[in-house]
Amino acid sequence: QANTDITVVLSEELDLVEPCMATRSNIGRVIMQNISETLTELDVRGDKGLMGRLAESWEDLGDGTWQFKLRQNVKFSDGTDFDANDVKHSFERVFSDQITCESKRYFADTELSFDIVDPHTINIKAEPAQPILPLLMTLVTIVPEETPFEFVRNPVGTGPYVLADWTAGQQIVLERRDDYWGELPAVTKATYVFRSDPAVRAAMVETGEADIAPQITEVEATNPATDFTYPNAETVYLRIDQSIEPMGDIRVRKALNAAIDREAFIGTLLSEGTQFATAIVPPTTLGWNPDLVPPAYDPEQAKAWLAEAEADGVNIKAPIEVIARTENFPHVAEVGEAIVQMLSEVGFNASLRMVEVAEHEQYYSKPYPEGRPAQLIVAQHDNARGDPVFSMYFKYHSQGTQSGLSDPKVDDLIERASAATGEERAALWSELFAYLHDEVVADVLLFHMVGHSRVSERLDFTPTIATNQELQLSQIGFK
Amino acid sequence: MIKLIGQRAIASIFSLLVLMVLVFFLSRLTGDPAVLFLPIDATEQMKEEFRRLHGLDRPVLEQFWFYLQDLAYLDFGESLRKARPALEVVLEAYAWTLPLALITMALVMVAAIVLGSLAAFKTGGFFDRLVSIISLIGASAPDFWIAIVAIVIFSIGLGWLPTSGVGTPVHWILPVAVLFIRPFGLVVQVVRGSMLAALQAPYVKTARAKGVKNLPLIFVHTLRNGMLPVITVMGDQAAALLNGAVIVETIFGFPGIGKLMIDSILQRDFNVVLAAIMVTALAIFIMNVLIDIAYGLLDPRIRY
Amino acid sequence: MSEALLTVKNLSVDFHTARGTVHAVRNVSWSVSRGETLAILGESGSGKSVSANAIMNLLDSPPAEIVSGEILYDGKDLLKISQEEHRALNGKKIAMIFQDPLGHLNPVYSVGWQIVEMMTAHGRPHDLAHKRALELIARVGIPEPEKAMRKYPHQFSGGQRQRLMIAMALMLKPDILIADEPTTALDVTIQAEVLALLKELQAETDMALVLISHDLGVVAEIADRIVVMNEGEIVESGTVREVYHEAKHPYTRKLIAAAPGKGEIKIPNRSSPILLSVEKLSKSYHSFHALRDASFTVARAQSLAIVGESGSGKSTLARTLLRLETADSGHVYWKGKDLLTMSARELLGVRREIQMVFQDPTQSLNPRMSVYELIAEGWDIHKLMPARQERRARVIELLEQVGLIAEHIDRYPHQFSGGQRQRIAIARALALEPELIICDEAVSALDVSIQAQVIALLDSLRQRLGISFIFIAHDLGVVRDFADTVIVMKAGEIVEMGPTAQIFEAPREPYTKKLLASNLDPDPDVQAKRRAMGIYA
Amino acid sequence: MPATITQAPTTASETKGPNLISMLWRDKFAFVSVIILLLILVSALIGPALLGDAATQQNLRGRNFPPFSFERGWLFYLGGDALGRSMLARLIVAAQSTIAIAAGTVAAAMVVGTILGLIAGYMGKVVSQVIMRLADVIMSFPSLLIAVVVLYVLGPSIPNMILVLAITRVPIYLRTARAEVLEVRERMFVQAAIVMGATHSRIIVKHILPVIAPTILTIATLDFAFVMLAESSLSFLGIGVQPPDITWGLMVSQGRPYLSSAWWLAFWPGLMIVIAALSLNLLSNWLRVALDPTQRWRLEARRTKSV
Ligand SMILES: Nc1ncnc2c1ncn2[C@@H]1O[C@H](COP(=O)(O)OP(=O)(O)OP(=O)(O)O)[C@@H](O)[C@H]1O
Ligand SMILES: Nc1ncnc2c1ncn2[C@@H]1O[C@H](COP(=O)(O)OP(=O)(O)OP(=O)(O)O)[C@@H](O)[C@H]1O
Ligand SMILES: [Mg+2]
């Protein structure tokens, strides 16, 4: 093994190595920007914001139409040239009903039409207008126009690496392309292997069997020389369904918030570095509101609110199920147990239910089961994409699939913010966050989580907030 | 013998059918694969499309009918998640599981029979106690615990063995060793108990009167009489291994059927589950026929 | 007499049981020299087999304990040498024929393998062993030796198994052969052949033979000296003639007096009703016809004896008519109803009326049941005698009738001697007060005094309660004393049938004649005379 | 008449049946096992009532308290868990559901499996074939799928857990029982019983069962550990017992991530499983000797001396 070859140990095997599924984090970690590239890219290391990748520049032509100027002299790994037809084809493929591409969901109600101006200029028109279209371009990987409308097993892309070997169950090998359009990365070959056990992943880097373990647990992350902590864009919260007694009452929701001793979790069940959340998106997101303060831990106040509510005839003794998913995040069961204990201490009749993923889904997403008791869904949501639009509709709009509330003002704010641009967009999101947090008390926001990576000392690499979604080999250097 | 195999083949086809019907319908009771395949905030329309693409929108009976038709051509359908033929995925995993199971069981058989028999021969003695206690601890210790401790000692501490993976024969040592422990503990006890009874029999006296040495006395004269429960229990353990050794596969990154099966069940990848169960069942059926034949070979008095 | 080859001195063996210590062998001393035959006679349960086992180092200890004594062979005390030294002697220098051949053959290996192993275990080449095995199997009168080698123990008749054991013991031409009741299951013709074989070998290799037997005829024929055991002790010893003619101990005198075959011959009662009628019953194993077209009847209070060559299908007949094997063809009418086509429910009722004592007592007693449970089981099955106290009393009564004692009631089968087990089996059959008892060599392992007691018991039951008997036996003396009708079988067929007097006094078939001629007389002088006349063999 | 018997002084009065207590005392391993098992049983019975609160009292800031110190009282001598609860209290409280599940599963599987196995071995071809093929089906049905189906459709609860685990354990008893029956039914004493008129059920229960029982018992006691661990892996996958219920298996699976930082979380419950299994097996080894008349002498011989 040449010393510019590296081994990456991932936590789960890839089912597919399909470019249009690159937004799925385990797939993205291997192919995103390594094999397949996107038109634009979000800068997570510096503060450049949205940068061009396969697009050199873009411009809003008004009326929902954006013009993208494409990079010249780019070749796919199969030798064909990259041009506007490939872009068009890539999008058509994503929207096709012959194939289930994940990135499609980001364009849920948006109709895109393409107009190829010249081989390296393309106009994309969104119906209704989509103010963050260039940002959405970070989500769609570009494939050659010959790519069929079905999942491929040997992805062809414009990225610096090609898939050299995929032995199901064992390994995936990427090799560096010498005809890459950009600067040649330092890593010549990357082998991906898969180990479910975090202790084993950590051990592999320790013994030199691997160079990077992007996800290990806080328990394993004990060596400051090799172990990094990074915010992973995941936010943990308790979803409240306001339509079920006693959750409709704001005092109850406030009491829920005040009953939880958030500080007690950090450095104990959750890693040092975990932050309190005041919104469902991490602080790096547009419109994040720095003025919001996390609810204080105040059991006495919680009891007082409950007493008040009870006096008004709210049945605060109604059973409340705290439903968490096994292996959702490290120590989820203990977190659930602790939450239940805290809720019980202020007088809630709470109990914990740990369920597996499919069952969790039933409770988390609409349609919710009939005749359910009050439930608090422990859920983890990630948004590293820079804009709240990817979260807010689903979680808070009255039509959102995981929404537990129905508030016209919330709906209105979401709709307006989604359609706005620039400063106004940020302001609207801010307003929404404040309204949800302080006025509605829509849910129990808990933590912005951190992830841990172990990186061999011979590498020069620091994980970022994007490490959950992608692992750009070109960002890895050698010491 | 040929007749027995023939009869069993026919009976097994029925069993396979029963199994298939059971799995087909029961698995479909456990939820919708679309919500698990697609991200949590996928639209209902995407879910619809996914179901349509994979025929999951049709009535279950119709799905079953189509499945049967495909099966007639040995087509087990596609994996929902991997977009590959389910059978191919399963066979790939099986190519790892089968040798793992065989090697492990072969070692278990030899070690358990030798130690269990010797323990029974010296009932109540030091060796007997030692073997019993070690094997019982082995049979009841959590295997992930043993696996991790083994990695810590042999890979990290001593650096003798790789932590995980399947590249070379050395990679197999830890998985086999960890898998070995539980069946070994179990079978030792069964051998010991069975031999204890067999050693009481009068023909053991005959052998001693003949001047047969202790080792052939134990392993030739007595063992064969005590083998019936032993091979039965070994069969059960082998079946468990053929069903996949989840923990070991998970920890050692061993691409066997166990992890595949678990993942497929949890992800409701029905076609893979079905294909995996059918292949496993076939292996287990063959094993059971072999065991039944072995009964007859071991004990000529047995008639079916 | 030359120097002793094997000497047993002051041997005492105890068994420790939950209910106390059993002194099985007490201060027993005897010796045997090269070329000599020592017969150990004695009451059933008197410690004969236990002392033989002690010589072979086969006692499990605990529970057995050798309290005192020496066993000297070749200048060494066998009780002191190491296990390994003992092992090397066993089989090669000292061989043993066990009393109970079925249990003592390994059920899962072919008999050929087991016989051959006797030599290979002592380092002899396999093909040599194979040749010798074939030769010996032929010598003990097993048909088709090649084929027999490949068969398993359960495929042989009781007598055949016993002969296989004999063949096995003779493989290595041992210095000493301990034969524990070697001929109990052999008909007199085969017995004669086997005894001749033993003698021949003895002459050839100067082997010492320790013969444990209760058959006075056999003893008279083959033994040089006799020791008589009773209650674990030696009560008498001397040459054959001395002991037979000038016995000092009352037990010995009782024993000799009890020798069967001297009583009055019974005459069948032609007027009593027919209970069982067997018509053309056949049974074959694969292509081998074990039983061919057997037809006969049994009337109430009749005692029908079946004698015949070992392996001629006697046990098969019994088993088939009881539906333990499925018959190929034929009918068995029990009180007019065909047993073979009866429904399971009807059959259950009949089961109480017909009982059987199996040829192999050890195997037919459930090792996990105490004597009480074994005997009382029938009452449970047929819901008789509910009161427990009554039951115990009745079990004790039955035990005493067959010559056992009340203390035995809570013991388990493995704690008994061969003859004692056979008596337990008889007591079990009697417990149900059936109408027909099939006795397959039921008294063959009993010493003559107990045998006489049991025969007398059976006969009184026959007279008092009208019980009928099918009595499979090879001891013509016992048959003569007990039966009123005799069937002679050979090679699966009934060759002659008739009232006892007719068979014994005017046999028609050559086989019957040969059988009668081969019978041994308990008087050594008579026996010597016959030998001199060359009447036999 | 035959050999005389010296009555041993202790058994002079007519004691019926073997004296189990004194036989137990002779096997010190079994004796200790019985004491341990009794302790576990007592914990299972009164543990939750006694220590239920101590077992749930959380203290996040005092989590993973290391063992072997009396600093926080004897309840924390074995350390504290990830939520700062007393390990000792939790171990004691968990005994109840652990034993309930393990005993329930093993008993159910053993009874059903053995009965079916006896029938399959004893009865005619057709019945036997049907039962055996059914066993094949269960054997090749992954336990996890049964678990997912049952627990998904019926919901997780201790009886459902028992159901799931028991179904998967039935074939081993079934196959073992049948294999043994095939051999035992050829024995002569079974034929003797047939001649006496014993019904099928009597033959099975009185003559065959006692012979195969020791093997079944051995397997059953070994299965105890197996079931506890299987339950643990189901919990781990989120379809078994879940907090706030506790079992040793669940504790083991919850302690798993802390193996390198707080070993006692998984070690103590694992040790409890080992100890419980070990005791049970030593006891069953003793039992199989004590109940076998041909071997009982090992436990009752007064004097021993080798030849
Ligand atoms: N394991 C045992 N436990 C207790 N008593 C035993 C045991 N084995 C044998 N005995 C007793 O020892 C005595 C001697 O038995 P042994 O087998 O030597 O008799 P035997 O002379 O060979 O009689 P038979 O002619 O009936 O075979 C018998 O009374 C028997 O009950
Ligand atoms: N299961 C079997 N398979 C094959 N052959 C058998 C089987 N059982 C018995 N035989 C054969 O059937 C013949 C008759 O056996 P059976 O037991 O009836 O003889 P027997 O007359 O009782 O002889 P003995 O006096 O020696 O007991 C024997 O030659 C034996 O080899
Ligand atoms: Mg005897």
Ligand SMILES: [Mg+2]
């Ligand atoms: Mg016979």
